[in-house]
Every structure is written in structure tokens, then in C-alpha cells.
Amino acid sequence: MNKPLRRIAIFCGLLVLTLLLRDNWLQYVKADGLKEDPKNRRVTIARYSTPRGDIIVSGGDPITGSTVTSKSGVNDLKYKRTYQNGPMWAPVTGYASQAFGANQLESIEDGILTGTDDRLFFRNTLDMVTGKPKQGGNIVTTLNAAAQKAAYNGLKAQGGKGAVVALDPATGKILALASFPSYDPSSFAGNSDTDAKAWKNLQKKYDPNDPMLNRALRETYPPGSTFKVVTAAAALENGKYTSADEKTDSPLPWIMPGTTTPLKNEGNIPCKNATMRVALQYSCNSVFGKIGADLGNDKMLAEAKKFGFDAEQFTPTRSSASVFSDNMNQSQTALSSIGQFNTAATPLQMAMVASAVANDGKLMKPYMVDKLQSSNLDTVAQTDPQELSQPLTSKNAQILQSMMETVVKDGTGKSAQIPGVTVGGKTGTAQHGVENSENPYAWFLSYAKTSDGSSPVAVAVVIEDDQANRDDISGGGLAAPIAKSVMEAVINSKK
Amino acid sequence: MSSTSPTNHTSTIGAIGAPSRRNTELALLVFAVAIPVFAYANVGLAINDSVPAGLLAYGLGLGLLAGVAHLVVRKFAPYADPLLLPLAVLLNGLGLVCIWRLDQSKLLQSLPTFVTAAPRQLLYTAMGIALFAVVLAFMKDHRVLQRYTYISMFAALVLLLLPLVPGLGANIYGAKIWIRVPGLGSLQPGEFAKIVLAVFFAGYLMVKRDALALASRRFMGLYLPRGRDLGPILVVWFISILILVFETDLGTSLLFFGMFVIMLYVATERTSWIVFGLLMSAVGAVGVASFEPHVQQRVQAWLDPMKEYTLSQQGVGGHSEQAQQALWAFGSGGTLGSGWGQGHSDLIRFAANSDFILATFGEELGLAGIMAILLLYGLIVERGVRTALAARDPFGKLLAVGLSGAFGLQIFVVAGGVMGLIPLTGMTMPFLAYGGSSVLANWALIGILIRISDTARRPAPAPAANPDAEMTQVVRPS
Numbered sequence: 022m023n024k025p026l027r028r029i030a031i032f033c034g035l036l037v038l039t040l041l042l043r044d045n046w047l048q049y050v051k052a053d054g055l056k057e058d059p060k061n062r063r064v065t066i067a068r069y070s071t072p073r074g075d076i077i078v079s080g081g082d083p084i085t086g087s088t089v090t091s092k093s094g095v096n097d098l099k100y101k102r103t104y105q106n107g108p109m110w111a112p113v114t115g116y117a118s119q120a121f122g123a124n125q126l127e128s129i130e131d132g133i134l135t136g137t138d139d140r141l142f143f144r145n146t147l148d149m150v151t152g153k154p155k156q157g158g159n160i161v162t163t164l165n166a167a168a169q170k171a172a173y174n175g176l177k178a179q180g181g182k183g184a185v186v187a188l189d190p191a192t193g194k195i196l197a198l199a200s201f202p203s204y205d206p207s208s209f210a211g212n213s214d215t216d217a218k219a220w221k222n223l224q225k226k227y228d229p230n231d232p233m234l235n236r237a238l239r240e241t242y243p244p245g246s247t248f249k250v251v252t253a254a255a256a257l258e259n260g261k262y263t264s265a266d267e268k269t270d271s272p273l274p275w276i277m278p279g280t281t282t283p284l285k286n287e288g289n290i291p292c293k294n295a296t297m298r299v300a301l302q303y304s305c306n307s308v309f310g311k312i313g314a315d316l317g318n319d320k321m322l323a324e325a326k327k328f329g330f331d332a333e334q335f336t337p338t339r340s341s342a343s344v345f346s347d348n349m350n351q352s353q354t355a356l357s358s359i360g361q362f363n364t365a366a367t368p369l370q371m372a373m374v375a376s377a378v379a380n381d382g383k384l385m386k387p388y389m390v391d392k393l394q395s396s397n398l399d400t401v402a403q404t405d406p407q408e409l410s411q412p413l414t415s416k417n418a419q420i421l422q423s424m425m426e427t428v429v430k431d432g433t434g435k436s437a438q439i440p441g442v443t444v445g446g447k448t449g450t451a452q453h454g455v456e457n458s459e460n461p462y463a464w465f466l467s468y469a470k471t472s473d474g475s476s477p478v479a480v481a482v483v484i485e486d487d488q489a490n491r492d493d494i495s496g497g498g499l500a501a502p503i504a505k506s507v508m509e510a511v512i513n514s515k516k
Numbered sequence: 517m518s519s520t521s522p523t524n525h526t527s528t529i530g531a532i533g534a535p536s537r538r539n540t541e542l543a544l545l546v547f548a549v550a551i552p553v554f555a556y557a558n559v560g561l562a563i564n565d566s567v568p569a570g571l572l573a574y575g576l577g578l579g580l581l582a583g584v585a586h587l588v589v590r591k592f593a594p595y596a597d598p599l600l601l602p603l604a605v606l607l608n609g610l611g612l613v614c615i616w617r618l619d620q621s622k623l624l625q626s627l628p629t630f631v632t633a634a635p636r637q638l639l640y641t642a643m644g645i646a647l648f649a650v651v652l653a654f655m656k657d658h659r660v661l662q663r664y665t666y667i668s669m670f671a672a673l674v675l676l677l678l679p680l681v682p683g684l685g686a687n688i689y690g691a692k693i694w695i696r697v698p699g700l701g702s703l704q705p706g707e708f709a710k711i712v713l714a715v716f717f718a719g720y721l722m723v724k725r726d727a728l729a730l731a732s733r734r735f736m737g738l739y740l741p742r743g744r745d746l747g748p749i750l751v752v753w754f755i756s757i758l759i760l761v762f763e764t765d766l767g768t769s770l771l772f773f774g775m776f777v778i779m780l781y782v783a784t785e786r787t788s789w790i791v792f793g794l795l796m797s798a799v800g801a802v803g804v805a806s807f808e809p810h811v812q813q814r815v816q817a818w819l820d821p822m823k824e825y826t827l828s829q830q831g832v833g834g835h836s837e838q839a840q841q842a843l844w845a846f847g848s849g850g851t852l853g854s855g856w857g858q859g860h861s862d863l864i865r866f867a868a869n870s871d872f873i874l875a876t877f878g879e880e881l882g883l884a885g886i887m888a889i890l891l892l893y894g895l896i897v898e899r900g901v902r903t904a905l906a907a908r909d910p911f912g913k914l915l916a917v918g919l920s921g922a923f924g925l926q927i928f929v930v931a932g933g934v935m936g937l938i939p940l941t942g943m944t945m946p947f948l949a950y951g952g953s954s955v956l957a958n959w960a961l962i963g964i965l966i967r968i969s970d971t972a973r974r975p976a977p978a979p980a981a982n983p984d985a986e987m988t989q990v991v992r993p994s
Contacts, residue, residue, distance in 0.1 A: 022913050023905055025782045029917055030901040032778075033924040037894035040928060041887055043937045047846045048883035055847020060825070063848050063860050097623060097860070 074157030107205035116206035156396035163194035175503030176201035184236035190376035193385030241365035245451025248360030255324035277352035302432035313358020327412035376479035379468035382413030465500035544602035552609030562857030593970035611948035621862035644959030651963030665719025707957035718914035729784035767941025853882025
């Protein structure tokens with residue numbers, strides 16, 4: 022009987038060996054994946070086991086905080102996120118909720134905020150030796166509190182849906198990033214029934230205004246006439262016209278190639294063979310439509326791409342890609358070149374257009390995280406300004422600047438004038454909906470130039486107002502005053 | 517003992533003067549008590565920042581129980597295997613610590629099913645060691661069990677069928693393997709049936725082994741048993757299937773059938789029985805799974821634990837998040853674990869301290885801890901098989917290999933289930949898991965193994981005292 026017994030002994034050994042192998046697979050090979058699985062509650066527990074690091078605006082004030090969770094009932098999460106002026110800053114911070122996870126900066130830099138990031142390893146090891154509890158690091162953003170406040174309050178006073186993005190043209194720093202209507206991430210930061218109800222009511226299903234949509238980065242709108250800045254840049258860059266005051270070859274009415282339809286202008290404006298300066302000042306569709314059709318799809322697309330179209334931006338919060346289509350015929354290209362047809366842009370994208378023009382043709386990569394700090398305020402990472410592309414030569418940029426400045430001085434953008442400051446801008450009223458049946462979007466993009474010739478701010482504002490009278494909507498009327506107050510806020514904070 | 521050499525008399529085995537190894541056992545027991553005491557202090561420090569108030573009482577209690585068990589072995593089974601008792605005490609002690617640790621979880625305390633389990637488990641352990649002492653004190657020779665072969669069969673059938681009796685059986689989370697005894701709580705008769713059934717198989721196979729082994733036809737390299745010899749295996753197979761269908765317990769039925777096939781193979785030395793056994797279990801398992809929704813669901817949960825988790829989170833009835841939670845617990849433990857008291861295995865919620873207790877060890881002691889625990893179990897099984905090898909009588913050999921084989925299969929089925937290697941079954945880790953039936957039955961099992969190993973290692977009686985008697989035998993004409 023001993024021979025089968027020995028075999029049974031081996032068999033039992035193999036059973037144990039199989040278990041050992043499986044355990045190594047589970048606890049060594051697969052361990053990290055299981056450990057970091059966002060559905061694994063331990064991830065959430067760790068996130069809230071210590072006070073989370075803060076998100077700080079450039080002036081040094083934190084816009085987030087942490088509070089000890091109430092001890093009632095079973096709660097394995099010790100701390101809860103709080104926000105100052107939550108709705109105003111929500112497009113920047115995103116949310117960190119015990120029950121609903123985290124997004125945007127709260128999620129992207131979660132490692133720093135919870136203190137688990139590898140870049141904090143040295144600090145954490147030191148704390149472990151000295152017995153200090155683990156602490157999260159801070160995120161210092163590039164945002165300007167005054168500009169953000171001006172942007173958000175402007176949108177709020179307006180009352181319609183909309184967004185504002187302000188950039189520092191020389192560096193690409195995001196100075197303001199506002200979206201309206203917004204939400205207060207504090208309202209669902211915990212995991213109680215109240216939080217669940219607040220969360221539910223914010224979903225698009227229950228609130229058609231979709232307050233949780235970050236319109237500044239994630240919504241694309243037809244840019245309308247503001248896109249004519251890109252078309253003008255394409256005309257200058259491709260040598261079609263070499264100065265702002267050269268007469269263009271623009272018949273009126275202009276019949277779009279391949280069709281019998283004339284491209285109409287808004288009202289009776291002097292567009293026949295107008296110079297580009299005049300065409301931009303009066304916002305002539307026929308002039309810029311023809312420029313687009315003459316340059317052709319490829320050249321227009323190439324220029325739009327240089328401004329950042331057709332690519333997502335990572336600020337590090339991801340923005341949607343703006344659209345300028347490929348494979349269009351001449352009439353479609355003409356319509357696209359005045360910001361209609363398929364063309365669509367995020368507010369961030371149009372702010373990038375304004376900032377590239379203001380920065381003498383250089384487009385800087387937009388970013389909102391200036392630096393990451395450990396809990397004792399040592400800098401662990403610093404973002405350096407980075408050039409994204411050069412859509413314009415310096416000379417052409419200055420030509421375009423003078424055209425945009427005329428728009429504010431004498432044209433459709435008069436309401437953005439600031440005494441003592443040179444402002445360049447462009448209004449836009451974009452039609453949308455089937456047969457343009459819905460209320461148009463009001464756009465305004467602008468930049469300010471101080472007396473020393475430097476440009477501290479470029480802004481894009483968009484307002485979608487389905488309450489307002491259709492005739493009232495125009496970039497100059499609705500959007501320009503907000504852009505003006507944001508520019509003023511930035512200029513005043515520099516003083 | 518080899519059946520082919522009947523002249524191989526017991527007195528020729530060179531066990532004379534073998535050391536009893538009782539002092540080795542005592543030294544190992546010191547470790548087996550000290551390690552859980554340290555673990556207990558560790559849990560207290562991690563959870564409450566203080567050494568638990570009950571540390572001394574716990575240490576003394578476990579030490580006392582181990583000491584009593586040791587003295588009983590010294591008195592009634594002085595030549596027993598020195599590893600079995602310390603291994604069982606160590607696992608039982610660690611299990612107690614882990615159960616106490618889970619008792620401290622606020623999450624588990626909030627569940628409606630929560631009971632303070634550690635004091636009860638300590639009581640069960642005391643009862644288990646008492647049963648262990650009774651087995652050793654009153655069963656002087658394991659061969660007396662042979663007399664109860666057919667009574668055992670009857671008892672095993674009764675135990676297995678009890679959960680099906682209306683009013684007595686309790687369906688706890690899908691598996692009907694429990695009975696409710698008024699005043700005592702629930703019992704898992706299957707744990708005891710494991711031992712009783714091993715006694716029956718050993719007694720039955722010892723008598724029938726020659727018929728089963730020799731009366732067979734050779735076909736394609738395999739010895740095919742005669743039709744009428746197939747009877748018993750068919751009966752056991754059928755009972756296993758019945759358990760699977762009516763008690764919806766995959767683990768128990770696999771365990772019993774596996775134990776029977778192992779013992780049959782050892783008794784007959786015919787590989788063909790293993791082939792038959794594997795074929796029959798495959799047919800049975802696939803057959804039942806094709807119409808039994810509970811088994812199907814277990815298989816689904818095993819193939820895609822994440823989907824099962826999602827369904828349970830959505831509140832779909834009959835789905836359980838436990839399998840995925842256990843995997844997360846293991847993964848989060850990693851190589852070295854989070855340390856005692858610092859994991860979050862209470863997220864498993866129901867049965868965290870019984871069926872899923874291994875996940876807590878996995879998270880808090882890590883890969884290193886689980887490997888150590890698996891090796892401890894492996895040692896118990898191999899010492900059991902070693903006892904079977906050393907035993908001098910076929911009944912003892914069969915009983916020892918049956919019990920240790922069943923023990924090994926149970927470890928594989930439970931640990932494999934919790935680690936997602938095979939579908940989950942409703943069984944518990946011997947000694948570690950919370951549960952009175954399991955603790956009692958496994959202490960009895962260790963008692964029987966110790967009894968057999970004592971008989972096997974005991975020095976042979978001194979040669980016959982009267983040399984004349986031998987002389988007369990020598991001169992007798994043959």
C-alpha cells in the first residue's frame with residue numbers, strides 16, 4: 022500500500038504548490054492592478070485618510086480645504102473635501118467626493134494631494150522615520166483670483182450659459198477659467214444621503230442646464246466671426262495679402278463657388294473690395310469667406326492646426342479638441358472660414374487664438390498648474406512655459422494686432438475699450454441649430470496691451486442665451502463687457 | 517505495510533528505542549503559543565494604540581489549552597507525531613487573533629448578522645481540545661473504529677441528510693449545509709461526516725480491497741473493475757451528486773468523492789480507479805451545473821468576479837461582492853501585507869471571519885504570510901500521509917490517508933475558492949475560520965491522526981519472554 026501512499030503524498034504536495042503559485046500570481050503579479058483599481062474601496066479610504074493637500078491660486082490663497090467627517094454611524098473615511106467659492110472654482114478644481122470619485126485636477130494630481138505620489142517618496146520616508154503622519158502636498162495654480170471672480174460674476178450677472186478663459190499670452194498661464202451655470206463640489210463631497218441627492222440633481226438628466234459640464238474646456242461652439250482672425254492670419258501667412266490696408270479682391274454679392282448662393286453679410290456694410298482692416302472691423306462674411314475659398318481647405322486647415330485646432334489640450338485637465346474639417350469643397354471651406362459649417366471651438370481654443378496674436382505670433386502651451394509642493398512647501402515639480410507653435414510671423418502678428426485694435430476702437434467691439442490700455446478684439450455671433458433656428462452664440466475674444474507694449478492677458482468669452490431676444494445677441498453687446506472686466510482685473514492686479 | 521509480503525511481521529520494523537519526541541513537541545508548542553500572543557498584541561497596538569487588555573488572559577488561556585493537550589498526548593500517546601499538535605495550536609491561535617481583529621471592525625459591527633465571535637471561538641477551541649483529549653483517552657487503539665464500519669456508514673448518511681430535514685436544516689446564503697439546533701445555534705454536520713465517512717471507507721475498503729484490486733479485466737492498459745465491484749463507487753458518487761443537488765454544496769460533495777477515490781486508489785493500488793473517479797466527478801459536476809442555478813451562479817462569479825460585484829452593487833438579488841472584495845484584499849496586501857489590524861478586509865462583510873478569513877491574512881500578512889500558512893497546512897497533510905506510511909495495519913493506513921487527504925482537499929477547495937483559482941464553495945479553513953463544528957471536527961481529526969501515529973511509532977513489544985516456547989516452535993516438524 023506504500024507506493025500509492027507516496028503518490029498521494031506527492032499529489033497533496035502538488036495541491037499546496039498550486040495554491041502557492043496562485044497566491045504569487047495574485048499577490049505579486051496582479052497586486053498593483055488590484056491595489057490601484059479605482060473600484061477598490063481602499064483607494065478611496067486612502068484618499069481621505071489624511072487631510073488632502075490644497076489647491077492654491079497664484080496669490081497664495083487655498084481654494085480647497087479638508088474637514089473631519091462627522092463620526093455618526095459607520096464611516097471609514099476620515100476627512101472630507103471642502104471648497105471655497107465652489108461654483109466659481111469648480112472648472113479648475115473639479116471635485117473629490119467620498120461617494121462619487123474625483124475628476125479634473127483633484128483626480129489628475131491625486132497622488133500629490135493624498136501624498137502617495139512617488140515624487141513625495143523621500144519626504145514620506147522621512148516622515149515615517151520621524152513618526153509624522155503622512156500629509157498631502159499642494160497644487161499651486163496659475164489662476165488669478167481677481168480675474169476669475171470678474172469672469173464668474175460677469176457670467177452670473179448675464180444669467181445665460183457661458184464660459185470665459187483668460188490666458189497670459191507670454192507664458193500660456195491660464196488666468197481665469199469660468200463656466201456658468203456651475204456647481205458647488207462641496208455639496209456632494211461626503212457620502213451621506215444629502216450628498217447623493219445633491220449629486221443626482223446636478224446630473225444632466227435632472228438639470229437640463231448641465232451645471233457639471235466644464236464649458237470652458239469641454240464644450241465646443243461654432244466660433245462664428247471670431248474665426249475670421251484665423252482666416253486673416255492664414256491670408257497674411259500665405260502671402261495672399263501682405264498688409265491690412267491693401268484692397269482685397271472681393272466682389273459683392275459673392276456667389277460661393279459651385280453654388281448659386283451668395284454669401285450674405287449682416288446688414289448693409291461696406292464690404293465690396295474692402296481692405297482686411299475694414300472687413301474685420303465690419304465683420305464681412307463675403308471677404309473672409311472668399312479668402313478661405315481662395316486659399317483652399319488644406320492651407321486653412323494647416324493654419325487652424327497651428328493655432329491648436331483638431332487637438333486636445335492638456336492643461337493638465339483635458340480640453341476637447343476644436344474642429345476645423347478636412348476634405349471640404351470650396352463653398353464649405355468658405356463657410357468654415359467664417360466660423361460656420363463644421364467649425365467648432367472650445368473657449369480655451371479661441372483664447373489661444375487671441376493670445377498667439379497678442380504674443381507676436383507665438384502660441385504658448387496653456388497650463389494651469391504652476392508648481393506642485395510637498396506638505397512642507399518644498400517645490401517638487403515646476404511647470405515651465407512651453408512654446409506650442411508659431412502660427413504667425415512677428416510682422417504678420419503685428420498687422421493682425423492693428424486690425425483687431427481697429428475693431429475695438431472703431432468697430433463692433435467698442436464696449437471693450439479700457440482707458441489708457443490698447444485693446445484688440447473680435448466679436449462673433451455664431452448661428453446654430455437646424456436652419457439656424459436656435460439662438461446664436463455671442464462670442465468675444467480680445468487681448469490687452471499695456472503702455473510698455475507687453476500683453477498681460479488674452480480672453481475669450483462665449484455666451485449661449487436662449488432667454489435673450491435674438492436681436493440682442495451680439496458679441497459686442499453681451500460678451501465684450503465681461504472680457505473687459507476680466508482684462509481690467511488682470512491689469513489692476515499687476516499694478 | 518505491503519500486501520505482497522505477509523511474512524513482513526510487525527516485530528521486524530526497526531522502531532525499537534525510537535525517541536518519543538515529546539520534548540520537541542513541547543518546544544514547538546511554546547512557539548505555537550508565543551506567535552499568536554505577539555500577533556494579538558500587534559493587532560491591539562495597530563487598532564487601539566495599546567496592548568489589548570485581554571492579552572495576558574488570552575496568552576494564559578491558549579497556553580493552558582496547549583499544555584493540557586500536550587499532557588494528554590504525553591500520557592495517552594507518548595510516541596505520537598510531534599508536529600501535528602503544535603501546527604494545529606498555531607493555526608487555531610492565529611485564527612483566534614484574526615477573528616478578534618475582525619470583531620473590532622466598525623463596519624462588521626454594523627451588520628445585522630454581527631456577533632462577537634472571538635470569545636465563542638475560544639470556547640469552541642476549549643471544547644475542541646476537550647474532544648481531542650477524549651479521543652486520545654478513550655480510544656486506546658484506532659482499530660476499535662473498525663468495528664463500527666457499517667454503523668459509521670449509517671451515521672454519515674444521517675449527518676449528511678440532516679440539513680435536508682424540514683425544520684432542522686437552514687439555508688444560509690444559498691448552501692443548505694447547516695442544521696439549527698435549538699439552544700446550540702447552527703451546526704455543520706458535514707464537518708463531522710468527513711471523519712465518520714473516512715472510518716466507513718477505511719473499514720469497507722480493507723475488507724473488499726482484494727476483490728476490488730484483483731478481480732478485474734485488463735483493457736487498453738487499464739484494469740477495468742467488474743460490474744458488481746463498481747457498485748460502491750457508484751453509490752458514493754450518487755450520494756455526492758445528491759448533496760450537490762439538494763444541499764447545493766459543491767465543496768462538500770467534491771471533498772467526499774475525492775476522499776473516496778484517494779482511499780480506493782491506496783487500497784487497490786489500481787490507477788484505473790483514479791481515471792474512473794476523475795471521469796465520474798467531471799460528468800457529475802458538468803451534469804449538475806447544467807441545471808442547478810446556484811452552481812451556475814458560483815461558476816459565473818468565478819469567471820467574472822467584477823461583473824458579479826457590479827451586479828451586487830446595483831442591488832440585483834442573489835449576487836455577492838465577496839469574491840471581488842477578497843481579490844482586492846489579497847492584491848492590496850501585496851508581498852508583505854499591511855500589517856495586523858491595518859487592512860480593510862472587513863469590506864468583504866458577511867463571512868469575513870469564516871469562509872473568507874484567508875483574505876484577511878492575505879491583506880494583513882501579505883504573500884509571505886499566506887505562503888507560511890499554506891505551508892503549515894501542507895505540513896499537517898504530509899505528516900498525516902507520513903503517519904499512513906508508518907502505520908502497520910491497513911485500516912490505520914487507509915484511515916490516516918483518508919483523513920489527511922480530505923484535509924488537503926479541503927484546504928485546496930477553500931483557499932483556491934477564496935483566491936479565485938476555482939469556484940467558491942461554502943467551506944471553511946480548518947482551525948483558522950470561525951465556526952464551532954469546524955473547530956470541533958478538526959480537533960477530533962488531529963486526535964485520530966495522533967492516535968494512529970502513536971501506534972505506528974510505538975516500539976514493538978519486547979520479544980516473547982519464554983525462550984522455551986520459541987524453541988518448541990522451532991523443533992516442530994513442518
